[in-house]
Each structure stands twice: as structure tokens, then as C-alpha cells.
Amino acid sequence: MPLSPRLEAKLNKTFAPESRVDDVYSGNDITFITDKQGHPITLYIGKRKPDGSITGERYVRRLKFEADGVTLKSSHWDAKGKVTRF
Template identity: 35%
Template sequence: MKIGEKLLKVLNKKYPPSEFVAVRFERYDLAIKTDSDGDAVVLFIGKANQEGVVKGNRFSRVLVKDASGKVLKDHWDHKGKT
């Protein structure tokens, strides 16, 4: 599974810092873990069960910034099924 342009727009938004955020995207349920700046760093995409646990795929973000906050690296890695 690849992350498309529409989903990247959702993931590039700012969210509350250091939280898990549940979002609905088209036919998928998303669980997004954010860092201290409010950027998405972990993504679970699939279908949520009754407890809210998302079964599907897990992605991890490589986000490297310099001291001034300029983004040096930014890409998502597929980590497998969850």
C-alpha cells in the first residue's frame, strides 16, 4: 500500500502535540500519533474495531529538521501489517 497525494494532505496538517488522533479518510479509519510539534509521525490505516484499534497497515515517518526548523528529510516508510 502506498500513501497517495490526498492522504499526504491529511497527514501534513498540524494536530495536537503528543497525542493519538482518530480520523476518517474516505473508506479507511486512521490513527495518527503526533510528535511534540504536532506533526504526524506514525500512521495506522485500515478498519477500526469496537475498541477503536485499527487493523491494517502501519507507516512510520522520517522527519528530519535542522536547527532553524527547515525540513531536510520527510518521507513515509511502510512497516507492515498490524
């Protein structure tokens, strides 16, 4: 299942570097992990259990930067399958 454009727009923002962010989006629980620059790179979306783990789908983001290493050239999210606990 591809990500919705609204969710992708939310994930195109930068957040705190090397952090985990728990949130809710369109009735689904989401958790994403950011890299050293604060770009979300791993996304878990589904239903959160009482212990905080998520059962649902996992996505990984591929980022390509310009030669300067700072300017983002392109990115896309790859579906990596179901997760039963994260």
C-alpha cells in the same frame, strides 16, 4: 502500498502536540500519533474494531529538519507492515 498524495497532504498539517487523532479517510479508518511539535509520525490505516483498535497497515514518518531544528527539510512515510491490533 504507498500513501496517496491527498492523504499525505492531510498529514502534512500540524496537530496538537503528543496526541492521538482518530479519523476516517476514503472509507478507511485512520489513527495517527503526533510528536512534540504536532507532526504526525505514526499512522495506522485500516478498519476500526468495536473496541477502537485498528487492523490494517502501519506507517512511520521520517522527518529531517534544517540546522535550526524548526524548519522541515524533508519527510517520507515508511511502510512497516500489517498490524492486527492497535
